Amino acid sequence: MELRQLEYFVAVAEEANFTRAAERVNISQSGISAQIRALERELGAELIDRRSRVAALTTSGKAAVEHARAALDAARSLRRSVDEVNLLVRGRIDVGMVTACTVTPLFDALASFHLEYGGVEVSLAEGNSDDLIERVLAGTLDVALVGTASDPPEGLESFVIVREGLAASVPPDHPLAGRSEVTMREVCTYPVVCLPAGTGIRSVFDETCTRTGTEADVAFAASAPAAVADLVVRGLGVAILSRSMSVDFTDRLVSIPISDVAVDAVLALVWSSRPNVAVRELVGRIRAAFL
Numbered sequence: 001m002e003l004r005q006l007e008y009f010v011a012v013a014e015e016a017n018f019t020r021a022a023e024r025v026n027i028s029q030s031g032i033s034a035q036i037r038a039l040e041r042e043l044g045a046e047l048i049d050r051r052s053r054v055a056a057l058t059t060s061g062k063a064a065v066e067h068a069r070a071a072l073d074a075a076r077s078l079r080r081s082v083d084e085v086n087l088l089v090r091g092r093i094d095v096g097m098v099t100a101c102t103v104t105p106l107f108d109a110l111a112s113f114h115l116e117y118g119g120v121e122v123s124l125a126e127g128n129s130d131d132l133i134e135r136v137l138a139g140t141l142d143v144a145l146v147g148t149a150s151d152p153p154e155g156l157e158s159f160v161i162v163r164e165g166l167a168a169s170v171p172p173d174h175p176l177a178g179r180s181e182v183t184m185r186e187v188c189t190y191p192v193v194c195l196p197a198g199t200g201i202r203s204v205f206d207e208t209c210t211r212t213g214t215e216a217d218v219a220f221a222a223s224a225p226a227a228v229a230d231l232v233v234r235g236l237g238v239a240i241l242s243r244s245m246s247v248d249f250t251d252r253l254v255s256i257p258i259s260d261v262a263v264d265a266v267l268a269l270v271w272s273s274r275p276n277v278a279v280r281e282l283v284g285r286i287r288a289a290f291l
Helices: 004-017 018-027 029-043 061-089 104-117 129-138 200-210 225-233 243-247 278-290
Strands: 092-098 120-127 142-149 157-164 166-169 192-194 219-220 238-242 253-257 264-269
Touching: 004 018, 004 029, 004 278, 018 029, 018 200, 061 092, 061 278, 092 129, 092 278, 104 120, 104 166, 104 278, 120 129, 129 142, 129 264, 142 200, 142 278, 157 243, 157 278, 166 225, 166 243, 192 225, 200 238, 200 264, 238 243, 243 253, 264 278
Parallel strands: 092 120, 092 142, 192 219, 192 238
Antiparallel strands: 142 264, 157 264, 166 238, 166 253
């Protein structure tokens, strides 16, 4: 008995019609009929009652059909298992990362994965978070580190790494430097230097401005937090960064929490809800690196 005979038998059982079953498995009607006849001869029993226009299962057919389905499921499981092993031997993973987000645990996880599964090709692409999320949804990226406002997007699996508010960073001699906290309206009385549209921090900034009725003069937008800080050090505006980002520049700038931010800036790992084994292995390593 052959797997294709079982596939044809199940198709006829489910379609109750030889013509529709033949179309389903892409074979001629005479071919599917001949293969089922061969299966019946091997089993020594008639499986399909052909005496009416409906291809109904005989008593023997009813007894056999669930075993046929189980055999086909087992064969598919075998194929999936081999395919998954092959993905860890010679597969490919496409990883996305929000531009200029230097996150050491991510790189540690990529290095650990590559060391154990050297046959898997790993690519790393930078971009703004909105574009990275769209690429994961479209399947052109397997996993991405992104910044969002409030929560990671629906339709994807996710792991939140950081959830925090915003801070304004200014030179020590700036009028805001002595404040313990500021409002967005107070910040935006000065030119602003921030990250570009499509990033989580910019989305939180824009949402806060809209909600508080604040008009912002975005003098400069730079994709790297370090570039934002360098512009502010030169007196070109007030930096808008996440609170943890702003800490990186306290040797040159004073960080002041913005008090009226209602949604958090979130840094999260996102991936498909149906990942293959290689992606699952990499995601597990990335999550472990951040814990």
